[in-house]
Each structure stands twice: as structure tokens, then as C-alpha cells.
Amino acid sequence: MLLDTTALNQQRNFFNGHADIWLFGYGSLIWKADFAYLERQPAYITGWARRFWQGSHDHRGTPDSPGRVATLIRAQGAVCHGMAYRITPDVLAPLDVREKNGYLREKVPLTFLGQPDKAPPPQATAEGLIYLATDDNPAFLGDAPLTDIAQQIAQAHGPSGSNKAYLLNLAQALRELGIDDAHVYSLEEQVRRL
Numbered sequence: 001m002l003l004d005t006t007a008l009n010q011q012r013n014f015f016n017g018h019a020d021i022w023l024f025g026y027g028s029l030i031w032k033a034d035f036a037y038l039e040r041q042p043a044y045i046t047g048w049a050r051r052f053w054q055g056s057h058d059h060r061g062t063p064d065s066p067g068r069v070a071t072l073i074r075a076q077g078a079v080c081h082g083m084a085y086r087i088t089p090d091v092l093a094p095l096d097v098r099e100k101n102g103y104l105r106e107k108v109p110l111t112f113l114g115q116p117d118k119a120p121p122p123q124a125t126a127e128g129l130i131y132l133a134t135d136d137n138p139a140f141l142g143d144a145p146l147t148d149i150a151q152q153i154a155q156a157h158g159p160s161g162s163n164k165a166y167l168l169n170l171a172q173a174l175r176e177l178g179i180d181d182a183h184v185y186s187l188e189e190q191v192r193r194l
């Protein structure tokens with residue numbers, strides 16, 4: 001483990017005293033919500049772009065052969081779509097452990113899109129929480145040619161399964177939500193061809 005952020009995240013109580021919290025998922029949380037939630041809604045955040053720039057040494061790769069998983073990069077004018085879950089605060093502790101390889105809780109403004117068949121909710125924005133891996137964490141791999149990122153994803157496996165399955169599951173979930181994401185879909189195409 002390169003940096004265990006569990007204890008740091010226990011101090012990052014941005015929503016102290018709140019009975020519920022909106023958690024915004026932009027990666028595996030979109031397709032693998034293995035926690036209890038009160039409701040969920042498609043939502044987006046602005047000024048952030050989803051990128052496969054974070055190393056995974058504990059889930060989708062190993063210390064010797066890390067995989068690559070999603071994080072968010074600041075990008076002016078960018079919009080990152082995902083899924084927002086309204087959770088009770090006790091849900092965060094296990095997520096802190098699951099995402100301990102460099103991810104820190106951050107507070108961000110969310111905009112909700114509402115349920116597909118319903119009108120947008122009356123309160124269409126809220127402060128929410130994301131798990132963010134910034135470029136100063138030791139597991140951060142950063143940018144690389146897309147072909148190299150695809151190769152790495154195609155080869156990596158870890159205790160949670162193959163890195164390829166992570167990417168393909170994310171691409172499928174984004175497609176089902178009608179979300180356009182050139183970075184994810186280009187990687188998907190390349191990895192399928194390998």
C-alpha cells in the first residue's frame with residue numbers, strides 16, 4: 001500500500017451533523033454501488049474531467065503491476081456526469097477503507113438531472129462528496145499515450161478482478177445513462193481490440 005488515506009478521511013467530516021449526504025460516483029460507484037442508499041439520481045459536476053490516471057495496486061492491479069482506475073482532473077469548462085447517491089453517514093467508513101489507496105473525500109457542488117421519467121427535483125443542486133485522487137498522491141500515474149493506458153488496463157489484474165472489467169463496466173454504465181465520455185469510450189475501443 002502506497003498511502004493509506006483511511007485515517008485522513010475520518011478527519012474530513014465536511015457534513016458533520018447531517019443526517020444524510022449526497023455522494024457523487026464517477027467511477028466504480030456508478031456500476032458497483034455495494035452499499036445501502038436512500039435514493040439515487042444521475043447528476044453532474046463542473047470543472048472536472050474523468051481520467052484513468054490513478055494507479056490501482058490493491059483492487060485492479062498489484063504493487064508490481066498496477067492497474068489504472070478513474071480519478072478527476074481539474075479542467076475548465078468540463079462537465080463530468082455520474083450518479084449521486086443519498087446515503088447515511090455510516091456508509092462512508094467502509095468506503096474510506098475500500099478507496100484507501102490515495103483517495104480523499106472532497107466537497108463539490110452537484111447538479112441533479114432527476115429520474116429519467118420524472119421532472120427534475122425542485123432542489124436541483126446540492127453540496128456533495130466525492131472521492132478524489134490528486135496528482136500528489138503516491139499512486140497517481142498521470143497522463144500517458146492512450147495506447148499505453150489501454151495496454152496497461154488490458155494486462156492488469158488484482159484482488160477485485162481484471163482492470164479490463166472495471167473499464168468495460170464503466171463504459172457500459174455510462175452508455176446506459178446516455179453519458180458521452182470520449183476518454184472512456186476511446187479506451188474501451190482500444191482495450192477491446194487488444
Ligand code: BEZ
Nearest residue numbers: 025026027028029099131
Ligand atoms: C467513484 O466511483 O466515484 C469512485 C470510486 C472509487 C474511488 C473513487 C471514486
